[in-house]
Every structure is written in C-alpha cells, then in structure tokens.
Amino acid sequence: MTSPANSRPAFSTPEELILVLDFGGQTAQLIARRVRDQNVFCQLVRHDLSIERIRELNPKGLILSGGPASVYEPNSPQVDPQIFELGIPVLGICYGMNLVGQMFGGRVQPGTKREFGRTECQTIATDPILAGLPASSTVWMSHGDHVQETSGLLIPLMKTSTCEFAAVKHRDRKVYGLQFHPEVTHTQYGGLLLGNFVKTVCGCHGTWKISSLIEREVASIRARVGNKRVICGLSGGVDSSVVAAILYKAIGSQLSCIFVDNGLLRKGESDKVRDRFQNHFKTDLHVVDASARFLDELAGVTDPQQKRMIIGRVFIEVFRKEAESIPDAHFLAQGTLYPDVIESGANHDGPAATIKAHHNVGGLPEQLGFELIEPLRDLFKDEVRRMGLELGLTDELVWRHPFPGPGLGVRCLGELSAPRLAKLREADAIVMEELRLAGLYRQIQQAFAVLLPVHTVGVMGDGRTYEEVVAVRAVSTDDFMTADWFPMPHDILQKISTRIINEVRGVNRVVYDISSKPPSTIEWE
Ligand code: XMP
Secondary structure, eight states: OOOOOOOOOSOOOOSSEEEEEEOSOTTHHHHHHHHHHTTOEEEEEETTOOHHHHHHHOOSEEEEOOOSSOTTSTTOOOOOGGGGGSSSOEEEETHHHHHHHHHTTOEEEEEEEEEEEEEEEEEOSOOGGGTTOOSEEEEEEEEEEEEEEOOSSEEEEEEOSSOTTSEEEESSSSEEEESSOTTSTTSTTHHHHHHIIIIIISOOOOOOOHHHHHHHHHHHHHHHHTTOEEEEEEOSSHHHHHHHHHHHHHHGGGEEEEEEEOSOSOTTHHHHHHIIIIIISOOEEEEEEOHHHHHHHHTTOOOHHHHHHHHHHHHHHHHHHHHHTSTTEEEEEOOOOHHHHHHTOSOOSSTTOOOOSOOTTSOOOGGGOOEEEOTTTTOOHHHHHHHHHHTTOOHHHHTOOOOOTTGGGGTBOSSOOHHHHHHHHHHHHHHHHHHHHTTOGGGOSEEEEEEEEEEEEEEETTEEEEEEEEEEEEEEOSSSSSBEEOOOOHHHHHHHHHHHHHHSTTEEEEEEOOOOBTTSOSSOO
8 A cells, every 4th residue: 555645736727618617606617517518528627726727727728617606706706807818718607797797897895686597688789609599598597786877898688577688798808797597497598598508619629538537537547557457346326337447448357346345225225246256357356244243343233323333433444454465555435526526626737626524425534544546526417427427327327326335224223233234234125126016216316115114003914013114215305405205106105115015024014204494304313
C-alpha cells in the first residue's frame, strides 16, 4: 500500500466543452446535465475559477448559474469581467442573468412582486436562441431580483406580465440572460433554449457520447495505473458494478474485487455478484463471508444508529483485512458520482477538490492508505446507468433500486437474528418478484419489505397463530429527499400479501405503508 494522496488530475477536456460557473444555485448541476442531454460535455466549476484556467480548458461557451445571493449585496459572488472578453458566448441564468445585467449597465432591483413557480412568458424577438419557440410558453421562475432597466445594451427577447426582461441578449455580443430556469422540466421549452444556446450560438456539434467517455476513461485509467493493482469494493449496486466493469475493461487481470457478505443482503445477492464478476467478467473476485461475525457483533442491539455504527465498523475491518491480503494493491476504486463532488461545496476543479465522504461500499475511510481512482466522478446517476448498459451490465442490475449500506439490518426492526433475517429475505424477494412481474419495478424508485418487532394473532386452518408482521414499502421519488407512497394496485397488494403469508413461515400479517416523506422517512429505521 502507498500514500493516500488523491492525485487524480483535473478532469480531462473533451473537444467540445461547456462550463457552468456555479454561483450556488440549487439547480446548477441540473444545467450541466441538461447540456449533456444535448450530447455536449459540460462541467460545473467554481464561479471564481481563474481566467487562465478557463482559457486552458478552452470551453465553447459559459453558463452562469443561479444562486441565492443578490448581486447588489456586499460580498455577493461576482464574475470576473474578463470572461466577457474571451470571445465565447455567455448565458446567465437567474442570478447569472443579474450579473450580466449589472455588467452591461442594467439596474438589478428587488422586484415589486417576487416570482416563483410557473409563469406564462411571451417571446418578443427573433434570435437564434429562440428558434422553434412559440409566441407564448410556460417558464419556471424562482427569483426576487430582476433586471429592471438597461442601458440599451441589452435587448429584451422574452417577457412576462411582471418581468419586462425575462430573457435578454447583448446588442453586439453573444451574451444572453434568462431570468427563468431553462434547466428544470417545468420550463416547457427549456431543453430547446439550452440546445439552441449550445449548438447554434456556441457552435457545438453534439458528438459527445457515453461510449466516447468510456474510451477516454479507459485510456486515462491505463495511463495512471501502469502495471499496478487496483482494488474495487463491490456492493452489488449499480455504481460499484460500473466502476468494476470499466476497470476490468481498462486493466483486466490487474483488478481485484472484494465483496463482503455481511449476512444482511437480499436473497441471491452474493450469487449474482459471483455470476457477474467471476463468470461473466473474469475478475479476481474475493467474496468474504463475514455474516457470522456481523450477527455476533449485532446481537442484542435494537437501536438503529447503533446498528449502523456496528455494521460500518465491522465492514471496514473485514474489508481492510482482505485488502491487506492482496499483494501489491496500490489503488482503491470508488464510485463517487458527480453530485457527490458538487455537494462537497469545495473546489470543483483540480486536484485540491475535497470530496464528500461518500462511499458506495458502506464507508471506507481515507486511512486505508490507497490512492483513489474515481472513474464516475464526472457523471450523474442516469449517465452511470447508460455507461453500465454500454459496458454490458444487465438491465436488472442497472435499474436496481438503491439498497442501503446497512441492508436488511435496518429493515429487520428490533433484534437481529439469522431466522428473522431469513424471514425478511424471503418476504422481500416476493415483493421484488411480484413488482417485476407486474411491470411496476421501474415505476417505483424504491420498494422493500420490513419485518416488524411485533407479534399478532391470526388463524390458520383450525389453529390460532401468534406470529410476526411484514410491512411493505414502495415510494415514488425524484431525489429520495422527498417521496410519495406509491399507489399500489390492489390486486398486486393482494398477491404480495397472500404469497408472503403462505410462503414465509412465521408471518401471519402484511401491511402496506401509506406514509410520505416528510414527515416519515423511506426506511423504517
Ligand atoms: P431515508 O430513510 O433517510 O432514506 O428517507 C433516503 C435514502 O437513503 C437510503 N438510506 C441509506 N443508505 N446507508 C445507506 O447507504 C444508510 O444508513 C441509509 N439510510 C437510508 C434509503 O434506502 C433511501 O434510498
């Protein structure tokens, strides 16, 4: 093992790049994603990235994101005026538009009426950025300030009943501003506007593809790894599987994968991982069956946070021991995604970036002493899925619902024991199978069974039973921060209930969870 330094170089630059300067808006990362939907590579960077670095990255265009500040407040984040001298198009969105307004003599003021939500917007000019836009469309506003009057340098392109300058363009330069948010789906023609900006105004061809990203990543991994060995922790989930698949493509036999069976996994998970990474990809796979040790350490524990802490600690110990047994291991691969990097709020670009302590395999500390490889660092979740499919992973794996690191440990409420976990595992497998059979799996973002720590009375045949209860949970959500309970068709609920009660010994009652988040959480513990 070697130094823990994360010496990954700044992101590699493809031929056509759009940079989003991040002023702290909640939807800044969405802008980058929408631009990538146009097959143009897009990267979020700090708003104060140096002009030299921007020149070096050679973007085809710049987008200034929204942000929570007001441009006229002291210490509000500002833009380097030199960006307007680079000769490349600039698009300011919301706060970014106010910066454009301020820069070119407009007056930015708090609006008499704050505008939030859907607003009708009129198109009042002709310009390449407006190509294909109807005379009237719905946009999503979320702002207090707006550009109130201009020096004549900024020409209005769109307006709403309360905002005269909903979209503007500089008279002589390719500098634009949108007071609304084209990146959110509520803006009817947001994709069209961003597409026009990126393709027509900036002149991008839209040749970026996931497969070109795979090729680039493979080349960069090979160059970095040389003839050294890389360890990859597998969790059974999408991110770590895609990481392993791309590493396997890049370095083949120099990859060693570690899969810790903590006894808290779903039915068949361990076999699936073996099948995928030993039989399909012929990786050097180390499956460590530590289920007895986990159960031992968890004996008698009922508090959810204590369970999480124990599971996390034992995982690290088991993983470390196995990693140390692999000779010459130098790198550790992790499935850090782009939103995790952004959420760190730190330097987005360059080696100094501090990364949120996010680990897909359950929380591996930096002190393990490996150099980190993070091949998914530039990607959003949907892009990781596309990459997974391109790399030959199955639909089933790529669209798998998220499964928490502590696994069944936080779904088997109360004390954990091998028989209770076995019950839960069976019930959970029935839920999954029925959702797949009904074609509902992809409509639901997360579903699972929970074993409750109560016994209830039932009758089976002529006898009275006193057995445990299974709760079924299924939610619809965009981001897992809020979630609605899924309105499950009654016939599917009936099938699930009948099967669980008939097939899982020791369960005589099934209930369906009809609580949304907030105030409930998705998991029960
Ligand atoms: P909650 O229950 O907070 O869950 O609404 C939101 C999302 O996070 C997952 N989750 C976890 N994931 N370790 C994880 O890796 C955990 O301890 C954990 N707790 C919750 C949960 O499954 C859902 O997707």
